[in-house]
Amino acid sequence: MTALRSLPSNAVGLGLRRALLEPLRSADAGAFDFLECAPENWIGVGGRLGEALDALSARHPITCHGLSLSLGGCLPLDETFLKRTRQFLDRHRVALYSEHLSYCSDDGQLYDLLPIPFTEEAVHHVAARIRQAQDIVGRRIAVENVSYYAAPHAGMGEAAFINAVLAEADCELLLDVNNVYVNAINHGYDAADFLAAMPGERIASIHVAGHFDEAEDLKVDTHGAPVKPDVWHLLDVAFQRFGLHPTLLERDFNFPPFGELLDELEQVRARMQRHAGPVASHARDDRARA
Template sequence: MDKEQTLHGAGLGLRREMLDEVLSHSPDVVSFYEVAPENWIPLGGKYAKKFRQLTEQHSFTTHGLSLSIGSPAALDVDFVKQVKAFLDLHNISVYSEHLSYCSGEGHMYDLMPIPFTEDAVAHVVSRVKTVQDIIERPLVLENVSYYAAPGQQLSEIEFTNAVLEGADCELLLDVNNIYVNSINHGYDAETFLAALPTHRIRYGHIAGHYNEDVDLIVDTHGADVITPVWQLLQKAYEIHGVFPTLLERDFNIPPLSELAKEVKLIKKQQSEAMSNPKVCYG
């Protein structure tokens, strides 16, 4: 059975500092892991050997950081080819990235919002098709959190759906990002959620964030998931069916046993949604 067939249930983002602990005892509740290819492609020696052990034992997906799909700069084709080799080596079928950009005249360390315009849709669609031709897999794009919308002509949902449809690619549904954007930009999170195309959802993300002010939330992945986000995840399952869902934690990382408790909550919500005969398992 290949990796695509086994991507199900609840997952966890794997950080390098977790490597030895996961190798010695992977929590039973974790159905799959996710890594950023950029953090592992350059590694050789013991790290490469240990990571290969894990990918032979567990299902993996990837979530990139530097594809910069919306950048005005030329697409880094050599980098995409490196990603393809990494995916093939570890038998990973899923490569996801952010619907944003992080490079122009140089590389930035923040994800910048792509202008919500028709021209930007055409630009991104063309680049996504090139990436998909190289990696020989669908590219999975994540709806991202953003804090400004320069030159906006389309709504966020119009832009997102136009890219997904035009490129015929897949969606990484980030529930926390929908919640964050709904507060920061004053829209209804459930309405946005319902407007996403069910058939394009490959898997989902859930994470914590930081409340800067009553109407400003920063997407940090550095805290526990809050109740309204858990509730929005449950609504996502009701609307779109149960899809594989992964817990992201990038900062203030607690012990693996604590992370496993939140992963267990994802599985609990999936099980509760499955008890509804109108909800299917994805």
């Protein structure tokens, strides 16, 4: 197998979206440290788009964040898709493959990420599917805490459910701080307390994104707006509690000028510098000399 491209803890990244292909390809060296893509959007893609992906993958580490595995679903996992995903991960030397702790299929794709009931039965069901997926792709998977707007039957709290799944599956956590904030507002819990309940030793990466303020007590996770001040603060809390981890700025639509995305990345770097001192400073100096 080709050697994987692991990420330093102070790496910052952007989503590899087709609308951003040209600015990503022409960006200055050191503008970002890695790119993240959804493998199902790129597997089998050739022509101009495939060439652009290959060019970016040759220059930058790539991570993958899946959309359609449906870890919480009832239908059997798509082993053919997982085998193709493994080939994609190997080809692009992807060290980090993550998915959502949710389900998105029921006799076909539902095109949404739906919450799993927080029950012991669901823990065993999901953990077994994660272990199966890890065996097929040949890597530990990181699962992301998801945003949700209606809670199905809950035999335990969300944090306890996440911890139980991670432990039984022996997988990693992709910590999405925007989802923590959105859920905390929508479901009436303290975001910092939720973070404190997460197993820091299992965090593989962090996501930060913008959301839509539908109402004072209703936030919608959109990835279509700048990161809000309260979410920036929660990222600070996460860095202070767990240390630095590779952090991705998610933006899926309503793209601003590319320079504005890079300015947001600089906010991530500034926070990393604040919590890591000279370590982050030296890494940034190295990027500037590259």
